Amino acid sequence: MSNTQAPGSFDRFSGTESYITSPELRDVVNVSVALEKPLLIRGEPGTGKTLLAHAVADDLGMPLHRWHIKSTTKAQEGLYVYDTVQRLNDSRFGDGDVSDIKQYIKLGALGKAFDSEERAVLLIDEIDKADMEFPNDLLHELDQMSFYIPETQRTVEATQRPVVIITSNAEKELPDAFLRRCIFHYIEFPDARLMADIVAVHHPNLEEKLLKQCLDKFYWLRHQPDVRKKPSTSELIDWIGALMRAGISAESLEKELPFMGVLLKREEDLVQF
Structure with a gap:
């Protein structure tokens, strides 16, 4: 499940032409990449928290999967969604084989990042907009980088752990159990x-x-x-x-x-x- 690079060797983030970073931010990104742990970024609006994930993906040449969190977002949506409505419509009006449930399973941002053949960047944007239980509902998946789909009896497991960047505006306190699993950095407002x-x-x-x-x-x-x-x-x-x-x-x-x-x-x- 880990990256196959030699010990001590990993992709290093150095910023991009369009995203200027401080040395402290570059260092903490590289620690997160090397240790394969989620990076939790806080800072006031306008400090480039969301754009950081885009810059990391661009600089390291990795695909980017974005999950923008709303107040109604549930953890399940990031893993996969079973489109029962589409299956019902197909059974009534279509001529396809509705017994093949796999075609109605749509992977979310986490699912796509885990299922990617190459190492990817996963952005979980503004995690504190969701309810208090949302971060706890992701603990197992972020630890194991895998989840089970009972409808198809398939386990989606990351062959290479994605670079996970989580942003927060500090609107709510995040659970201690979640914070323990993250590397934390506060982006200071630029001088x-x-x-x-x-x-x-x-x-x-x-x-x-x-x-x-x-x-x-x-x-x-x-x-x-x-x-x-x-x-x-x-x-x-x-x-x-x-x-x-x-x-x-x-x-x-x-x-x-x-x-x-x-x-x-x-x-x-x-x-x-």
Whole structure:
């Protein structure tokens, strides 16, 4: 069930051209890959938690299976779904062999990652949106990397353990038993130097003086204690894009803050600033 690579040898994540990472984040991803343990990522919105899985899959050349969690999501859906409605319709109106139940078994994101012939990346996105029992319902499957389908009497077992990346916005506390099985990392909000590198990926032609003014205003807003919803990285990138399209200069930005609705998303914040 383990990867067949030699001891001490494993795929190493180093980031991509479009996803700038800190050394700490790169290291923890590589620890997760080497130890074959799920990586639980927390951080405020806009710090790139979800995009991390895409970057890891891209950099390591692995297929990506995404499972976006909602408040109504059940653990079973990630394993497989038995489409009884389709089978009933086929039995009434079709001419196929409905006794072959395998054709009505649809693997979920976990099932596809386990069933993959090559090592894959599995993203379980925003796990804390589901109910409290959801993480506990996945303990066995994430431990053993296998599950049983009673309808077809088949065990789906990973020949190579997928790279599992789980994101959380800390909306709910996760069970201790689940946390023990994960490697944890909190993505700190980027400092100005790292943020400049991130902005350069999206706006490579931005003049340095305007970049400095944008970052100064952006971090000034984030540090205001009365701001309820602090602007995130994605909002900064959108704001800079709006400024560039409107031809706003660094000198103008010293005197005013245009397009504040791109940065601030709550009425009380907009009224205040």
